[in-house]
Amino acid sequence: MRLRQFRLLIVGEPADSAADVLFDRADDACVEVLPPSYAPPGAAGSAPAAGRAPRAFDGLPGGLAPADPGGRVAWVAFDRPAPTLIDAVVSGVRDLDGAGLVIAAAIADDPLVTLETIGERLDRPAGVVRSWDLPEPVFAHPRRPVYDWTEVARRLAARRVYAPPDDEATMEAVTLTLRVRELRPRLERTAPLRALLC
């Protein structure tokens, strides 16, 4: 079982009652609600610009920024051990279904990481990671610095210390499947669609 870290973007701000159900089901989940100012127009789907701190919406597929300028956006982040990423994401979808939360997309994990997160991803103690020549942290706290994982992964990959997994296809496949599920009541039948996958 490997640790799988990802987020499920949800539609609307979750009610406390829905969060109660979610946390009863999943003790490896965290819910975050952000004001729309964290998703400036045009930022969705873009990579972080050089020289600025990563925003929470960096790396999101295009079109997922809130349509309502006053609307909030929320996600559920998971730290879930599972044999494969798709098993982890689908089980996360089941947890959100059980809590009555509507999912807009499966997306990559939060780009902000700690030394402990980096260490866990590379199977090294945080104390060892601290001694590495990492990129400048986005927040240079003496005990708990925060790093942009995109920059860290790029540097470690360049040194052949880390091989980034291709998680994008899984996230897109789950998102598209959820979209088909949403359309299902309006379809005459779905068997021909399933046949397309064979």
Place this chain on the structure above:
Amino acid sequence: MHRNIDEERAWLRLECPVCRGWLGVPADVPRGLPAERVARRIDAFTHRHRACGREL
């Protein structure tokens, strides 16, 4: 950071006093890696809301 602690709940809510963004985390997390993972979520949330202009 405002902490909303309800003994009936299995989770804690941390709220930014400026923008009212919030983070919900599980309340009873075992020490070790699970606690570190939650601490990382709190660090990321705290860092994001530094831009709001008030110390959380």
